[in-house]
Amino acid sequence: xxxxxxxxxxxxxxxxxxxxxxxxxxxxxxxxxxxxxxxxxxxxxxxxxxxxxxxxxxxxxxxxxxxxxxxxxxxxxxxxxxxxxxxxxxxxxxxxxxxxxxxxxxxxxxxxxxxxxxxxxxxxxxxxxxxxxxxxxxxxxxxxxxxxxxxxxxxxxxxxxxxxxxxxxxxxxxxxxxxxxxxxxxxxxxxxxxxxxxxxxxxxxxxxxxxxxx
Numbered sequence: 001x002x003x004x005x006x007x008x009x010x011x012x013x014x015x016x017x018x019x020x021x022x023x024x025x026x027x028x029x030x031x032x033x034x035x036x037x038x039x040x041x042x043x044x045x046x047x048x049x050x051x052x053x054x055x056x057x058x059x060x061x062x063x064x065x066x067x068x069x070x071x072x073x074x075x076x077x078x079x080x081x082x083x084x085x086x087x088x089x090x091x092x093x094x095x096x097x098x099x100x101x102x103x104x105x106x107x108x109x110x111x112x113x114x115x116x117x118x119x120x121x122x123x124x125x126x127x128x129x130x131x132x133x134x135x136x137x138x139x140x141x142x143x144x145x146x147x148x149x150x151x152x153x154x155x156x157x158x159x160x161x162x163x164x165x166x167x168x169x170x171x172x173x174x175x176x177x178x179x180x181x182x183x184x185x186x187x188x189x190x191x192x193x194x195x196x197x198x199x200x201x202x203x204x205x206x207x208x209x210x211x212x213x214x
Contacts, residue, residue: 021211022186023153023165024198026133027067027121029101030092031059037213045205050075051083063092069109084111088119100125107139114142129157133165147173153182161188167198 021028031037041053051074059065067090072083086109093102100123108116117139124132136150149171157163167182184198193212199205 021133022155022163022194022196023133023151023167024182024184024196024200024209025167025169026135026151026153027090027103027105027119028133029123030062030090030103031057031065031213033059033062035059035213037211039209039211041207041209043205043207045203047076063094065090067105072111084109086110090119090121098124098126100131107137115139131155133167145174147171149178155186161190162186163188165198169200 036058037056039055039057041055042050043052044050051072053072054070055067056070057065057067067088069084069086071085074081074083086107088105088107090103090105093104096102101121103121105119105121106116107119108114117137120134120136122134124134126132131154133153133155134150136148138146138148140146149169151167151169153165153167155163155165163186165182165184165186167184169180169182171178180200180202182198182200184196187195187197189195193210195208195210197208
């Protein structure tokens with residue numbers, strides 16, 4: 001079994017960052033035309049169980065980008081295991097009223113079986129220092145099972161480089177509902193990148209992600 005996702009990436013600070021997302025689990029705005037990004041994800045429980053997602057991507061146009069998880073690597077019981085890979089092309093339909101972006105994505109991948117599905121990513125922008133990141137997904141697995149759910153994360157920006165959030169993760173697998181709550185902080189270092197730190201309360205998982213684009 002793999003640990004629940006939460007994030008940490010350690011990259012040298014020699015690249016230019018784009019605004020990405022703030023909360024623990026939501027995918028954010030478009031990468032930007034001609035921009036390449038790296039977004040490693042490290043997550044761990046106290047067992048210890050640890051995992052690393054090597055996520056990267058590129059913006060082909062202002063409205064079209066491609067996310068790729070090059071590999072998921074997990075560590076448990078003193079051994080490493082490969083956990084699969086996926087890719088997700090995304091298209092931004094454009095902002096609409098309070099929607100900061102309006103993104104449709106198609107996710108396909110392989111872990112212990114092939115799977116694919118649709119995703120929707122947006123941000124509800126109410127006032128300058130408060131917004132809600134929202135992701136929704138539906139995933140079909142080769143075995144015939146289906147899951148769907150979403151992420152809702154209110155974000156409060158305290159100052160330009162510091163924000164706090166409280167994320168709710170929901171997923172329905174068959175008739176089984178799973179959920180988690182993720183309080184966290186986001187540190188935006190401008191040209192040096194962006195770091196999000198969080199803690200999943202139900203699954204007791206800690207970690208962070210770091211996003212840099214150039």
